[in-house]
Amino acid sequence: MARFDGYVLRQLLVLLSFFLLVLVGVLWISRSVSLFDKLIGGGQSALVFLEFTALSLPTLIRTVMPMATFGAAVYATNRLSRDSEMTVMLATGASPLRLGRPVLYFGLVAAMMMAVLTTYLRPASIQKLELRQAEVSRDVTAQLLNEGSFMHPASGVTFYIGKIDTDGTLNDVFLSDRRDPAYPITYTGARAFLVRDEARINLVMVQGMALRFDAKGNTLSTTVFDDFSYDISAMAAGRADLARNIRGIPTLELISPAARVQIRDENGYSDGQIAEELHERLAWILICIATPLVGYATLMLGGFSRFGLWPQVLGAFAILLVLEALRGFATPIVTERPQMWWVLYMPSLAGLILAALFLRLAGRPMRLLLHRDRVAA
Structure with a gap:
């Protein structure tokens, strides 16, 4: 089983790299067109464009990471099922819960990557990007x-x-x-x-x-x-924004009570905005564990079919959309009521609970439970 776990984990990591490359490339192309026209048209060099692009990569990667982990888990599970590898492992007596262990490991690896991105790399890149934008805006010679x-x-x-x-x-x-x-x-x-x-x-x-x-x-x-x-x-003169961008404030400052008071007084951010930014960064870490487990667990509900697991794939995608919608609804709630910061974690927890329920049902299908009830009757 350890070799099977390593085999599945390697496939998931390779697929994660592929989906990240594709999704980041698509977003980068869509955003770089306007950025290129703005910078080059304003008299800046191509090196400045490349620098701005590099500083925006942490934000792009963070945006697509949950979708990439979900896509990797769904694609790998579907391929293992189509090639009968999953069927063979189930026939040996392994439960869907046991077979999901490499998916859990994969989610933990993705969560660690997201933790570095959302707590350090992204705030640092946004802070640097704000400084460079201020310098470019003050470079009147290049603009003229x-x-x-x-x-x-x-x-x-x-x-x-x-x-x-x-x-x-x-x-x-x-x-x-x-x-x-x-x-x-x-x-x-x-x-x-x-x-x-x-x-x-x-x-x-x-x-x-x-x-x-x-x-x-x-x-x-x-x-x-x-x-x-x-x-x-x-x-x-006066073109630089004196207020710090809350997205670029280091995480340690958002955690410190004294620093939060200073941020609120000097930059005008409310307690709700500060709480929402801090807990949103941490919630992004948890969602990277929930999305691959939801994708894997939903596909494990399907039995053998000549048409494959496409109904389960569509169902998993629908669940992902619902979780993303819940995250969107949670943000304004925390902004208005900072004491309800825990709402930001509810979509991730709901995904984990749903994955556990699906794996439970996959291990003990409802038809077997109903048959057992009939025999007992």
């Missing part, structure tokens, strides 16, 4: 070096470059500053240069014109200049 399109580096500011020469000269520059509605200003220049002065970034325009509109007096003043310096470093 994009010819042939209207850009908005800050609210109320529109910038356009007709052409960029190989030496960095900007041609046909247009800059509209509407941050002060009472006095909007428009600048045009035949050429311009970006000049850095320590922490400041200046746009030096040559042979241009400035148009200033006075909304109160309804007048327009025009100024022609040979060269003009405009400080654009102020466009990046």
